[in-house]
Amino acid sequence: MPKSLSNFFSTPDNLRRALIHRSYCNEHPGESSNERLEFLGDSVLSVIISERLYRLFPHSPEGELTARRSFLVQTSSLSQKAMLLKLDSQLLLSKGEAELGGRTNPSLLANTFEAVLGALFIDSGLAACQTFLTQVFPDSELTSDFDTKDPKSRLQELTQGQGLGTPVYQTVTATGPDHAKTFLISVAINNRAAAEGRGASKQKAEAQAAKAALHKLFPNL
Numbered sequence: 001m002p003k004s005l006s007n008f009f010s011t012p013d014n015l016r017r018a019l020i021h022r023s024y025c026n027e028h029p030g031e032s033s034n035e036r037l038e039f040l041g042d043s044v045l046s047v048i049i050s051e052r053l054y055r056l057f058p059h060s061p062e063g064e065l066t067a068r069r070s071f072l073v074q075t076s077s078l079s080q081k082a083m084l085l086k087l088d089s090q091l092l093l094s095k096g097e098a099e100l101g102g103r104t105n106p107s108l109l110a111n112t113f114e115a116v117l118g119a120l121f122i123d124s125g126l127a128a129c130q131t132f133l134t135q136v137f138p139d140s141e142l143t144s145d146f147d148t149k150d151p152k153s154r155l156q157e158l159t160q161g162q163g164l165g166t167p168v169y170q171t172v173t174a175t176g177p178d179h180a181k182t183f184l185i186s187v188a189i190n191n192r193a194a195a196e197g198r199g200a201s202k203q204k205a206e207a208q209a210a211k212a213a214l215h216k217l218f219p220n221l
Contacts, residue, residue: 001084002135005116009123018119019087019112021102023094031092034115041118044126045073048133049142056143063162067218070161071154072137078110081136087112151210155187158218164190167213169206172196185209189217 002008009015018041022033049072053065060068071077082088088103091112102108121129155167172184185205186196195216197208 002132005085005087008120008128008132011123014119014123015116016092018115019090020092021094021097021108021112023097023102024092027094034112034119037115037118037122038111039118040121041114041116044117044121044129045114045133048126048130049073049137052134052137052139052142056139064218066162067158068142071157072142074157074161075106075110078113079106082109082113085113085116085136087116151207151214155189155210155214158214159189167194167210169209171202187213189213 006012006015017032018034018037020031020034022035025031025033046069049069050065053060053068057065057068088109091103091108093102117129117132120132152167159165159167168188170186170188172186174181174183176182180200182198182200183202183205184196184198185202185208187194187206187209195209195212197205197210197212199205199208
């Protein structure tokens with residue numbers, strides 16, 4: 001992680017613009033929000049991470065590369081990076097937004113991270129963005145195994161990242177006495193059955209179904 005974000009910028013004002021939330025503009029007429037920079041940074045992030053994954057996984061199909069990229073640049077991941085870069089303390093927010101917890105809002109922090117990247121692109125070009133992202137997302141992080149502790153969340157992140165929508169779970173059967181039932185749950189993705197799972201509760205059966213779908217659809221992740 002970079003020790004100082006400001007070291008990447010030749011013009012401090014460019015970094016400052018990336019830290020201006022729209023709420024701040026309401027209290028400070030004449031200021032411009034970071035939303036346009038966020039739009040730009042989103043594309044820069046996608047291009048650079050995509051190119052690196054393309055090189056690091058020369059034999060992986062498009063679907064697996066897309067899923068891995070979606071996991072890396074999801075809101076929770078980018079908000080964590082923003083916190084590590086101390087963007088939360090540098091954000092320019094309205095008093096009301098700050099009081100409502102804007103500095104810990106994952107979506108707001110993720111958007112700010114993208115805005116900073118967009119500002120860096122304007123300030124110093126694509127090469128600087130590549131250097132910056134290599135430090136923020138080292139190769140070891142791009143190639144690490146996915147955490148499978150929460151298969152339902154992981155499956156949803158991956159399917160939504162590929163435009164397949166949210167997985168839908170349905171109880172197929174519930175057998176046995178009330179105190180010892182066994183549930184069979186199916187999970188469908190994009191209106192197509194993907195996998196099934198069994199468990200002593202609906203929650204456990206859904207987790208097993210999600211895990212089975214992950215192994216089936218994303219075997220190399």
